Amino acid sequence: MKNKLRIYRAMHDLTQEELATRLGVTRQTIIAIEKGKYCPSLELAFKIARFFKARVDDIFIPEESEAQ
Amino acid sequence: MVKKLNVKRYELYRRAIMIAVALLVGLSAVTGEFALAISSVVIGLLILYSIKGRVEQVLVDERAFKISEKASRRTIQVVGTVTAIVGLIMIVLGRGGYPALTDFGMALTYLAIFLLAVYLMFYRYYSWKFGE
Numbered sequence: 711m712k713n714k715l716r717i718y719r720a721m722h723d724l725t726q727e728e729l730a731t732r733l734g735v736t737r738q739t740i741i742a743i744e745k746g747k748y749c750p751s752l753e754l755a756f757k758i759a760r761f762f763k764a765r766v767d768d769i770f771i772p773e774e775s776e777a778q
Numbered sequence: 779m780v781k782k783l784n785v786k787r788y789e790l791y792r793r794a795i796m797i798a799v800a801l802l803v804g805l806s807a808v809t810g811e812f813a814l815a816i817s818s819v820v821i822g823l824l825i826l827y828s829i830k831g832r833v834e835q836v837l838v839d840e841r842a843f844k845i846s847e848k849a850s851r852r853t854i855q856v857v858g859t860v861t862a863i864v865g866l867i868m869i870v871l872g873r874g875g876y877p878a879l880t881d882f883g884m885a886l887t888y889l890a891i892f893l894l895a896v897y898l899m900f901y902r903y904y905s906w907k908f909g910e
Contacts, residue, residue, distance in 0.1 A: 727835075735839040742841060751840050 712771045716744045718762045733757055782834045791829055795822050854897055862890035 719729050719740075726744075730737045735754065742748035750758065759766045783791070802818035805811075830837070868883025 731835060734836055736836050736841070739839055739841040748841055748844075754840060 711749045712746060712773065713743060714769050714771070715740070715758065718758075718764065718769060719744075722762065729761075733761060781832070783829060783832045785833060785835050785837065788829060788833045788837070792826060795825055798822065854893065858890055858893050858897075861886050861893065865890060 719726070724732075726737050726740045730740045733740075733754070734757075739748065739750075743750055755766050755770055759769055762769065799818050799822035803815045806813075806815035806818070865883045865886030865888075868879045868886060870883075872878070872880030872883055
């Protein structure tokens, strides 16, 4: 699963620490999501999308093999 | 007004408390004062619990739970398999002329069975909880 979290975070001029605090997760979780090492739960994905006033699939993009 | 802590300061305090408790437990082992060991562990845990509630940032989240789930699963697989295999080897060796090993082998095998039974019990519980 690819994602544009880093881009959205930069657009809103937030540090990883600030975003983590706003979302109620650890900074390590934000780092892991941005690196594509961790796929967030649906709950967290929706929380992220709501926070950035975007849709989930604007931020999270399934890979070709995952989408099929 | 209770002063809030950040994660770095919390980690610093946590390590200091752990070192202090370890030193006191070591001291009590040397002097034979076991009340000191128990009281230092209890007091250490209470202090840790009280300062944990003052941390501003999140310490445990869904990723930490997921890591814990994966680690638990691997632990069950490794400990269960190794305990069962070593236990059976001990029983076989015990019957081949080393009777002292039989009891140890039986204990390990029972431990593996107990581990599997507890795992199956929780597996059934969570299957039911998550709608099977």
